[in-house]
Amino acid sequence: MFKNIFKATIVAGAIGFGVVASAPALALDSLKILVPANPGGGWDQTGRALQAALNSESVVKKVTVDNKGGAGGTIGLAQFVNGAKGDGNATIVGGMVMVGAIATNKSPVNLSQVTPLARLTGExxxxxxxxxxxxxxxxxxxxxxxxxxxxxxxxxxxxxxxxxxxxxxxxxxxxxxxxxxxxxxxxxxxxxxxxxxxxxxxxxxxxxxxxxxxxxxxxxxxxxxxxxxxxxxxxxxxxxxxGVDVELINWRAIFGAPGITEAQQKELVAALDKAVASASWKETLKRNDWADIYLTGPEFKKFLEADIARLNKLVTDLGLVAK
Known part of the structure; x- marks a missing residue:
């Protein structure tokens, strides 16, 4: 479903970030995925599906998933921003929910402080x-x-x-x-x-x-x-x-730690490229009715900045945060 969602940006991202295709051989021995929510929800499902996909392709030798829930992901985000700086083996799951939570919770940390890696799914x-x-x-x-x-x-x-x-x-x-x-x-x-x-x-x-x-x-x-x-x-x-004129798609993504190098970012994206191409990941998409809207590089960053602006206006217009 939703094969045409963000189709133009996906194509542009593939072109604009062609360096991924020529990335060096992976040197990741381990990868940490922080899920900033309690077990059982969409972020948790995403993190564990990524873990399974990375393991299925032997992309990374050891992948761990940890949960740190609360305040729409902003508690986990704060822990990540403050504790993972420069760590090329650390990632955090997030998405549309976190953007709204940052605004409504007046979070002291935000997504500009982490490294965009990839938009993964739409639901x-x-x-x-x-x-x-x-x-x-x-x-x-x-x-x-x-x-x-x-x-x-x-x-x-x-x-x-x-x-x-x-x-x-x-x-x-x-x-x-x-x-x-x-x-x-x-x-x-x-x-x-x-x-x-x-x-x-x-x-x-x-x-x-x-x-x-x-x-x-x-x-x-x-x-x-x-x-x-x-x-x-x-x-x-x-x-x-x-008769209710409303349409909304929830997107989820994954981010790297603050302050990682360009080489570390490319290495993480290369690992994700392999994971999302795996049979394990494709089966997860089908089973959960998740749309494949994978997008990396400058186009993902551009999308992220635009959607943060859109959602901040939306939660304000809806009265969820003070104007």
């Missing part, structure tokens, strides 16, 4: 309710929401992240002030799932891949997806199909 979000809910359709959920916004608690990832932004955009689209959204933030996908299935919130939002098994098993009822089209093989209608 549609899904709006769900617990199977026990009386709400059967998106219309029923939104009717209740419009009548009494505070009565509908939305559960999802960190404040200011993609889940929160989608709730705000939905509110805006149906005529409810986004600031009235009763949003409950959870540090990890596992916590959010437990809260939603336990009926502690009325509805939940997350990446489709994170909730996919619970949807298929009947524990969660999917009401809508945030993409431009339905996910192939799935019957869940889009928001736009149901």
């Amino acid at each position: 549609v979000l899904v709006v769900v309710v617990p199977a026990s809910s009386k709400i059967q359709t998106l219309k029923e959920l939104l009717d209740q929401f419009k009548a009494n916004p505070g009565s509908v608690a939305w559960g999802g990832g960190s404040a200011g992240g993609s889940d929160h932004i989608l709730a705000g955009l939905i509110a805006q689209a149906v005529g409810v002030a986004p600031a009235k959204v009763n949003y409950i933030a959870y540090a990890g996908g596992g916590e959010a799932q437990a809260a939603i299935m336990g009926g502690h919130v009325a509805a939940g939002i997350s990446g489709f891949g994170e909730f996919q098994s619970q949807i298929k098993s009947g524990k969660l009822r999917a009401l809508a997806v945030s993409g431009a089209e339905r996910i192939p093989g799935e019957s869940v209608p889009t928001l736009k199909e149901q």
Whole structure:
């Protein structure tokens, strides 16, 4: 799915960063991947999928994944910025969620302090309710929401992240002030799932891949997806199909440590090139319905700067941060 997403920039990135193809032979004996979230969510899935892909191709002898959750990834980011400077074997997973969290948490650290390596995946979000809910359709959920916004608690990832932004955009689209959204933030996908299935919130939002098994098993009822089209093989209608003029794709990426050399950056990107070409990684994309939007080099940096500006404006316009 989403084969055409960012197609132009992917091509441009491949051309603009041709040096990767001629990078020297890998000399990485070990690689550390910091996941700035608790186990169970999309960043955790991404980090561990990368670990599996790197191991499957024997690109790196030893790959470790560590979790440091909290505050939309900004706690882990602060640890990384302050503790990994110049470390060519250290990486951190991040993405759209972190951009919003940096703004809403007024984080003292930001993504300008780390080294952009690669944009990895894109994923549609899904709006769900617990199977026990009386709400059967998106219309029923939104009717209740419009009548009494505070009565509908939305559960999802960190404040200011993609889940929160989608709730705000939905509110805006149906005529409810986004600031009235009763949003409950959870540090990890596992916590959010437990809260939603336990009926502690009325509805939940997350990446489709994170909730996919619970949807298929009947524990969660999917009401809508945030993409431009339905996910192939799935019957869940889009928001736009149901009269809500909203479309949102969550992207995830990986970054190197602050202050690494150009040679270290090229070495890390070369390792990622091999990982994303592996059968292991391709199977992960297919299994989770993640779009392959791999982009490296100057084009990724350009995309990152533009999207940070866009998202900062968006969270401000939605009332998620003070103007």
